Amino acid sequence: MGKKEDIMNATLSLIMTEGIQAITFSKIFEAANVGSSTFYYYYKNKEELVDDIYRQAERHMGGALIEGYPADATAFQKSNCIVGNMIQFGMDFPKELLFVESYSDSPAISKEVRDADVEGMRDIYEVISSGQEEGNIALMNPTLCMYIVKGIVANAIRGYFAGKYDLDATAQEQLKAACWKAIKM
């Protein structure tokens, strides 16, 4: 890994253990094992770094969400694909998923970065709105619908990594079913 990735990974870990406001340059330099000149080679300031971590985590997740996405399928099949991918992404990259979910409304990330149109993320809206048109998904505000699904997955991942329960294949299927049932017509 390069120094830039070291800085990003170390800072993401710091954010998820200590919170974004507790992050200092000295902590970043120590955790990433870089000096200030290396830091300033890549970033003007902490805000730029944090935006970059968010942008990359969201793109990483967005790409993962649409793996194997069935363009011609029912709302149920599309939802199952995206939710299954989200669960898998959360198990593989819990910090990235929980960072994006926890900070998607936070002023700590610049609005431009939070509002960016990210491949994979926009497909969630597409599934919801077309599912609503077809009468398969409940007619609620599509953003509320999305918050419901993301709330289920992110909280389930959080509980799993806190050791509250296992997320074996059966539990993952139950979680996928819960997401679909929550939003279906």
Added chain:
Amino acid sequence: MGKKEDIMNATLSLIMTEGIQAITFSKIFEAANVGSSTFYYYYKNKEELVDDIYRQAERHMGGALIEGYPADATAFQKSNCIVGNMIQFGMDFPKELLFVESYSDSPAISKEVRDADVEGMRDIYEVISSGQEEGNIALMNPTLCMYIVKGIVANAIRGYFAGKYDLDATAQEQLKAACWKAIKM
């Protein structure tokens, strides 16, 4: 309000805007408008204060959850009562709900306080386990089931206070329905 409540409320606001690790004595003293002698009259240290805030918020929420709780009712009715109360509590006291939900697995709160048996909170388990016995609630790990419901409500409240959608009476009913459908058999 007394000085103790001033300290608790000011610190809860600080935690929800800056994160628990960013809280310093000087910020608490300034936000609560108290001096160190007042602080130490009530608390030995910050950990004791944060535990106290968590304990009080959880009890406050637990009590609110079982308002009008129908002891002799179907799992659907019981769930609807508790979830409806949770939504209302979240709209009235968003910082308390989001604090309890965000920090329920955090080492920033002592394990003893997090694991305390709180009236109202334990009723959620009761609804789930009896609903599972009766065949009305899906047979998944009861804690996962609870994380699903809390994830839906907490994330929906977060989006509402971020201005993403309205939570009028209709949306609240949709949210209640989503919670029930997510966990029902």
